[in-house]
């Protein structure tokens with residue numbers, strides 16, 4: 001599960017993933033290299049492996065637009 005943890009870097013993801021779609025709107029993908037939301041490409045249908053279409057990196061965090069902004073603004 002190491003790769004899963006590497007990719008999903010939002011601490012609240014596990015706890016709040018069920019609330020995401022209901023309370024926070026659409027799930028989005030945030031590229032930590034590009035430092036913005038991207039239309040990530042899912043590389044495997046059963047795994048949380050995503051590729052950034054811009055930099056071809058795989059440092060994608062998954063969350064809603066609101067939660068991603070919240071987490072990253074809090075950290076900086």
Ligand SMILES: [Zn+2]
Nearest residue numbers: 031034052055
């Ligand atoms: Zn990127």
